[in-house]
Amino acid sequence: MSRERAFNLAALALLVAVPAWAQLTGETFTITLATRAVIFALAATGLNIALGLGGLVSLGHAVFFGIGGYAMGILAFHAQSYTPLTDWPVTIPGTKLMPVIWLVAILVSALAALLIGLLALRTTGVYFIMITLAFGQMFYYFAISWPAYGGEDGMAIYVRNGFPGLNTLIPIQFYGLCLAWLLVVLWFNARLARSRFGLALNAARQAPQRVETVGLDPVRLKLVALVISGAVTGLAGALFADLNRFVSPTMFSWQLSGEIMVFVIIGGVGRLFGPVAGACLFVALEHLLGGITAYWHVWLGVLLLFIVLFGRGGLVGIFAGRGAVHD
Amino acid sequence: MTDPVLSVEGLCKSFGALRATDGVTLDLRPGEIHAIIGPNGAGKSTLIQQICGGLSPDAGRIRFLGADVTALPVRARARMGLARTFQISSLAMEDTVLQNALLGALGAAGRPWGFLRPALRDAGPRTLAEQALERVGLGDVAAVRTAELSHGQRRQLEVAVALTLSPRAFVMDEPMAGLGSAGSQQLTALLAELKADAPVLLVEHDMDAVFALADRISVLVYGQVVMTGTVEEVRADPRVREAYLGDAP
Known part of the structure; x- marks a missing residue:
């Protein structure tokens, strides 16, 4: 067994x-912390597909x-206020069902990744970083100035959404x-890295x-990678909103983009469990050091x-040393 | 006479005032190795770039397998079977030798869209990749990380990747660059075999290799083809002797 x-396995x-x-x-508070770590790990695993395999510094x-x-906030808001999302051409009601919310979150974020990718992938290097950052800011300010869904204050959901058979x-x-979602996505990521697409994407990063x-x-190839990556991070966002029963424009903030990238870098870019290790360490430090000093980010920076x-x-x-050649 | 596989007619490309390619006309016939030689700055790399699609010419036409490919991008020409090797190895260094060869096989099949099944279990492309590695003599190092290969082995891998494309023509940009004499003799022997697969357009500085391999040679000077001929004709030409071979008889 390799290291x-x-x-x-230890993780x-x-x-x-x-x-x-x-x-x-x-x-129970520790469970909430662990949930936060797992959701961040899922978001960072999404980024790791674009960054680690495709070399896309988003x-x-x-x-x-x-x-x-x-996606979660809007669907749940309409469900709890008994108003439809739209009446035309057909009436679309809100929902409190997680599977539906997840599907919507995945599809909409994949679509957003497709549109952003079509524009951003015309550039490389530092320009790509700037364009993705710019899109982040556009969404952030749009969310702030959209009063229908809470604007700057965000919106709260009274009761966590449901999943059939579970409380x-x-x-x-x-x-x-x-955790089940994280495991499914990690499995997919591991398969993807060895697949034909993974091979081609890996080469596109190293020698376009x-x-x-x-x-x-x-x-x-990179566009498809970005779409997959965005869909995974979008799913994590829906779970995160459900964890807090709250969404606000800070979910769009560039600081959060930076944190997701920090998870990947701390854990190990391109390593399957890198995002998991990074997110868990981040949440642990946030809790442990955050209890001692409000300036714990300084120590994160040093790390x-x-x-x-x-x-x-x-x-x-x-x-575990340098990555083994995977076969 | 049979139709040429690849032909270039009246190709021109300028960068500002510099005419890097100045009315170049040449062709590549079935079964031959056609070498392009010329001093540094003669425009060899610019010409190769245009033939492969990385640069678009200002004027002129490029025909490949009877079709006008002047406006087609690199990957479309590659899919038609135009297999290029690079002067400076362009390989995925973190991947294994086999993975690099497999990339060629997947590209040739036009099938990179598999997301779950391990690429190495794809019997068809894998066999193609392994055969190509065997042919260039890299069968034993298939599982080695490409970064760990010697310079000469990387040159061989470049050729192996080109082979996986089931090429209709090779375009090789200084395959001998940086090789020692043993390495370049080995590669010379390999290229001599390759022309049975498909004709080779060979840009090369190593004159021993060129004279040993080429059926025809075109001499490029300041963007113009000053002559095309057999090895003997080129050897005997005073302009070439002056530019290249020194004045020794």
């Missing part, structure tokens, strides 16, 4: 053991996170849903000229600096 595999064991322990000892992934959040108000059950001379379009300078593979790289 990376051992690291991944998985912790994701099961810590909430299980918290459940047994009645520490500083606008909060767009998809926010779209997922607002999502019980923290451990909602945690289970989020080569990809073109074998008859493939590197930009189209980030250390990792970027000395541990290029992030946490996963530090524990």
